[in-house]
Amino acid sequence: MEKPKIGVYVCHCGSNIAGTVDVKQVVEFAKTLDSVVVAREYKFMCSDPGQNMIKEDIKNLGLNRVVVASCSPLLHEPTFRHAVQEAGLNPYLFEMANIREHCSWTTEDHDKATEKAKALVSAAVTRVRYHQPLETKYVPVNPATLIVGGGIAGIQAALEIADAGHKVYLVEKDPSIGGHMIQFDKTFPTLDCSACILTPKMTSAGSHPNIELMTYSEVEDVSGFIGNFKVKVRKKARFVDEERCNGCGVCMEKCPWKAPSEFDLGLGERKAIYTPFPQAVPNIPVIDKEHCVYFLRGRCRACEKFCERGAIDFEQQDKIVEIEVGNIIITTGYDPFDPTPIVKYGYGRYPNVYTALEFERLCNAAGPTGGKIVLRDGSEPKSVAIIHCVGSRDENYHRYCSRVCCMYALKYSHLIKEKTSADVYQMYIDMRCFGKGYEEFYERLSKEGVKFIRGKVAEVTDRTLTNEEKGKLIVCGEDTLLGQVIRVPVDMVILCIALEPRSNAKQVAQLFRISQGADGFFIERHPKLDPVATMTDGIFIAGCCQGPKDIPDTVAQASAAATRVLSLISKGKVELEATIAVIDEEKCSGCRICNLLCPYNAIEFIEDKEVSRINEALCKGCGTCVAACPSAAISHKHFTTEEIMAEIEGVLV
Amino acid sequence: MNNFEPKIVGFCCNWCSYRGADLAGTARMKCSPNVRIIRVMCSGRVEPTFILKAFELGADGVLVLGCHPGDCHYVEGNYKTARRIPLLKKMLTQMGIEEDRLRLDWVSASEGDRFVAIVDEMTEKIRALGPFKKNSKEAKHG
Numbered sequence: 012m013e014k015p016k017i018g019v020y021v022c023h024c025g026s027n028i029a030g031t032v033d034v035k036q037v038v039e040f041a042k043t044l045d046s047v048v049v050a051r052e053y054k055f056m057c058s059d060p061g062q063n064m065i066k067e068d069i070k071n072l073g074l075n076r077v078v079v080a081s082c083s084p085l086l087h088e089p090t091f092r093h094a095v096q097e098a099g100l101n102p103y104l105f106e107m108a109n110i111r112e113h114c115s116w117t118t119e120d121h122d123k124a125t126e127k128a129k130a131l132v133s134a135a136v137t138r139v140r141y142h143q144p145l146e147t148k149y150v151p152v153n154p155a156t157l158i159v160g161g162g163i164a165g166i167q168a169a170l171e172i173a174d175a176g177h178k179v180y181l182v183e184k185d186p187s188i189g190g191h192m193i194q195f196d197k198t199f200p201t202l203d204c205s206a207c208i209l210t211p212k213m214t215s216a217g218s219h220p221n222i223e224l225m226t227y228s229e230v231e232d233v234s235g236f237i238g239n240f241k242v243k244v245r246k247k248a249r250f251v252d253e254e255r256c257n258g259c260g261v262c263m264e265k266c267p268w269k270a271p272s273e274f275d276l277g278l279g280e281r282k283a284i285y286t287p288f289p290q291a292v293p294n295i296p297v298i299d300k301e302h303c304v305y306f307l308r309g310r311c312r313a314c315e316k317f318c319e320r321g322a323i324d325f326e327q328q329d330k331i332v333e334i335e336v337g338n339i340i341i342t343t344g345y346d347p348f349d350p351t352p353i354v355k356y357g358y359g360r361y362p363n364v365y366t367a368l369e370f371e372r373l374c375n376a377a378g379p380t381g382g383k384i385v386l387r388d389g390s391e392p393k394s395v396a397i398i399h400c401v402g403s404r405d406e407n408y409h410r411y412c413s414r415v416c417c418m419y420a421l422k423y424s425h426l427i428k429e430k431t432s433a434d435v436y437q438m439y440i441d442m443r444c445f446g447k448g449y450e451e452f453y454e455r456l457s458k459e460g461v462k463f464i465r466g467k468v469a470e471v472t473d474r475t476l477t478n479e480e481k482g483k484l485i486v487c488g489e490d491t492l493l494g495q496v497i498r499v500p501v502d503m504v505i506l507c508i509a510l511e512p513r514s515n516a517k518q519v520a521q522l523f524r525i526s527q528g529a530d531g532f533f534i535e536r537h538p539k540l541d542p543v544a545t546m547t548d549g550i551f552i553a554g555c556c557q558g559p560k561d562i563p564d565t566v567a568q569a570s571a572a573a574t575r576v577l578s579l580i581s582k583g584k585v586e587l588e589a590t591i592a593v594i595d596e597e598k599c600s601g602c603r604i605c606n607l608l609c610p611y612n613a614i615e616f617i618e619d620k621e622v623s624r625i626n627e628a629l630c631k632g633c634g635t636c637v638a639a640c641p642s643a644a645i646s647h648k649h650f651t652t653e654e655i656m657a658e659i660e661g662v663l664v
Numbered sequence: 665m666n667n668f669e670p671k672i673v674g675f676c677c678n679w680c681s682y683r684g685a686d687l688a689g690t691a692r693m694k695c696s697p698n699v700r701i702i703r704v705m706c707s708g709r710v711e712p713t714f715i716l717k718a719f720e721l722g723a724d725g726v727l728v729l730g731c732h733p734g735d736c737h738y739v740e741g742n743y744k745t746a747r748r749i750p751l752l753k754k755m756l757t758q759m760g761i762e763e764d765r766l767r768l769d770w771v772s773a774s775e776g777d778r779f780v781a782i783v784d785e786m787t788e789k790i791r792a793l794g795p796f797k798k799n800s801k802e803a804k805h806g
Binding site: 083084085109113114116117120123124126127130131134526527534538546590608610611631632633634635638647650652655656658659660662663 | 683685686689694695700701710711722738740774
C-alpha cells in the first residue's frame with residue numbers, strides 16, 4: 012500500500028460549527044495526527060472555493076486521502092466524493108467527520124464540543140488510512156415493468172408507463188381489473204360517477220398494445236434485483252379459453268346455476284360462469300368450480316353447448332408464466348374492515364345494518380337493487396344513521412384514521428337525500444374534510460338538512476323503550492356537544508368501516524422484500540421526500556397498500572411511481588452497491604453460517620469447492636454475514652474490520 | 665454529581681439510528697457530548713470484537729443503536745444484533761465487566777428525541793458506574 016498522505020479540511024459552516032467548536036484548535040490538532048500532510052479550515056467547505064481548495068491540494072501536495080470535518084455524510088458525502096474524484100482520486104478514498112449534527116448542534120459547552128470534534132476528526136483520519144479504492148459497477152435496466160394489483164392505482168401507473176412506450180405486465184388476482192373503485196357508486200366531493208370515470212381507463216388498459224393484462228393471476232415468486240427481476244406468475248384456470256372467447260355472454264345467460272356475487276358483497280347473485288360485473292376487463296368469464304354443477308356432480312356443460320366459439324375448456328389447468336422485468340410497482344390496495352367483531356354495532360345480527368361498501372352497491376344503478384336505497388324487505392328507509400370511525404381511531408382495532416370515511420359518509424347523506432325522503436344522522440367523532448373542495452362539500456351537506464351528532468356510538472340495539480321506537484334500530488350514544496345521552500331510532504344503519512391492510516400483506520411484503528409498518532401497511536423509503544419508493548431498490552408502492560387514502564391521492568402516487576420507473580428506464584442502467592461483502596475463499600471453512608443469515612439469499616454454497624460465494628448483484632452490503640463469520644473470511648468493502656477498528660481507536664483518543 | 669466524563673462509543677446503523685442522531689442535531693436538541701458515533705450500514709455489522717476492542721482502548725461504555733424491530737433496512741439485520749448483544753453481555757459479566765456498560769436500543773430516523781434520551785441516560789449510568797479501567801481492576805482483585 013502506498014504511504015497515506017492525508018488532507019484534513021475543517022468547515023466552519025458559517026457559525027453553525029464555528030459558533031460552538033474552536034475550529035482553529037481542531038485544525039492544529041489534526042496537523043499532529045499521523046500521515047496528515049495538510050490541515051485547513053474554511054467557512055463553507057461545500058462551496059466551490061471550498062471544494063477547489065481540496066482539488067488544488069490533491070494536485071499540488073499529492074494527497075491520496077481526504078477528510079472533511081463538517082456536516083452529516085448523509086448530506087454532503089456525495090458532494091465531496093465527487094470533488095475528490097474530479098481531482099483524480101478514487102471517491103472512496105474520502106472520509107467525513109460529522110462535527111455539526113453530532114457535535115456543534117447538540118452540544119452547549121464549547122470546550123466539550125471542541126474535544127468531541129477532535130475525537131471525530133481523529134477517528135476519520137485513522138480510518139481513512141485503510142480506505143481502498145472501490146469500483147462502481149453498472150447493470151442494464153430491463154425496460155419492462157410489473158404492476159401488481161389492477162385497481163385504480165395499478166391501472167393509472169400501467170397507462171403512464173405504457174403510454175411512454177414501455178411494456179407493462181399488469182397482474183390482478185380477480186377476474187377483472189377495476190379494484191374497489193369500480194364497486195363505488197359516486198365519488199366525493201364532485202359526485203362523479205365512479206364507473207363513468209374509471210371504465211374508459213380500464214378499457215384503455217385492456218386494449219393497450221404495451222400492456223399485457225394477467226387477470227385471475229397471482230405472483231408466486233420474485234428473484235433478482237433492480238433492473239433485472241425474474242417473476243413467476245400463476246394464471247389460475249378460468250376454464251375459458253381467453254383466445255377463443257369473444258365475450259358474447261351467452262354462457263352466463265344459459266348457465267342455470269347461481270351463487271352469491273362477490274362483487275355485490277353477497278347482496279346479489281351471479282351465475283356459476285360469470286364476469287364480476289358487465290363492464291369487466293377483460294370481458295372473459297371464469298367458471299367458479301365451487302358452484303359449477305359440472306364440477307360438483309359431473310353433469311350439465313350447458314355453457315359448453317351454447318358457446319359457438321368452443322371457448323369453454325373444463326380441462327384447463329393453472330399455468331405458471333415466467334416474466335422478466337426491471338421494476339415492480341405494488342398497488343395491492345386494502346381490505347375493508349369486517350365489523351362483525353364489534354358486536355355492539357349489530358352487524359350480521361340486524362339485517363339492516365350495512366357496511367359502507369355494501370351501501371355503495373345498494374346505491375349503484377348496476378347493483379342488486381338497481382340503485383334503489385331500500386331495506387332488506389324492499390321498503391324505503393325513513394331514517395338512516397351513519398356511524399363514523401368503525402374500526403378506525405379505535406385502540407381496540409386500528410389507531411389510525413382511515414382518511415376517507417368522513418367524506419364518503421357525507422356523500423352517502425347526499426345520495427340518501429337525493430333518492431329518498433329519509434332523515435339522515437351523521438354520528439361522528441371529528442369531521443375531517445381536508446382535501447381540495449372537501450370542506451366546501453361538508454358545508455354544502457350541512458345545508459341539506461343532515462343532522463350531525465358528535466360522539467362515539469355506544470350501541471345499536473333493537474330493544475325498544477317506547478312505542479315510537481318499535482320496529483326500529485336504536486342508535487345509543489352520547490351527544491358530546493349537548494352533554495346528553497341520546498337514543499336515535501332509525502330504519503337503517505351504515506357503518507363507516509376502516510380501510511385495513513390486505514389480509515395477505517405480510518406474505519406480499521416477504522415476497523417482494525419490502526417492509527410493513529406497525530399498522531401493517533407497506534413502508535415508503537422516506538415519509539416526506541421519497542413516498543413511493545421502498546427500501547428495496549426497483550420496487551415501488553402506490554395507493555392504499557401504503558396507507559389509507561382517497562382516489563386523488565392514490566392516482567397522484569401511482570403517477571409518481573410510474574415516473575420513478577420511467578426515469579430508471581430512460582437512464583438505462585443502475586449502479587450496484589460498491590460497499591458489498593466478499594468472501595475470501597482461501598479462508599472460508601464452508602460452515603455455511605453466512606448462507607442462512609443473508610436476508611437476500613445472496614450467498615450461495617459452491618458444492619465442489621465447499622466454500623460460500625457472494626453474488627455481487629444481490630448483496631446489499633449490510634455486513635451481517637461479516638460479523639458472523641467465525642473464520643473472518645468475509646470482508647465488507649468500505650466497512651472492513653480494519654477500517655472500523657481504526658475508527659474505534661481514533662475516536663478514543 | 666461527579667466530574668467524571670465517560671467516553672462512550674456509539675455504533676449507529678446508517679438507515680435509522682444515524683439519521684435519528686442527525687435529526688437530534690438538525691432540531692437543535694441538546695444532549696451530552698460523551699457518545700461518539702461510528703457509522704455502520706446495519707447494526708448487524710457490529711461484531712462483538714468491535715465492542716471488546718472499544719473497552720480495551722479505553723471506552724467506558726458502548727451503545728449499539730439499530731432500527732426498531734420490523735423496520736430494518738436489511739429486513740432482519742437488527743434481529744441478529746438483538747441475539748448477539750445479550751450473549752455478549754453475559755460474557756462481559758463473566759469477565760467482570762458490568763453489563764450496563766453495553767446497551768442495545770432502537771432509534772428510528774424520526775426519533776431525535778429518543779436518541780437524546782438514550783444518550784443522556786447512558787451517560788448518566790456510566791458516570792455513576794465510574795471509569796471502566798479502574799472498575800475492571802477492582803473486579804479482578806476483588
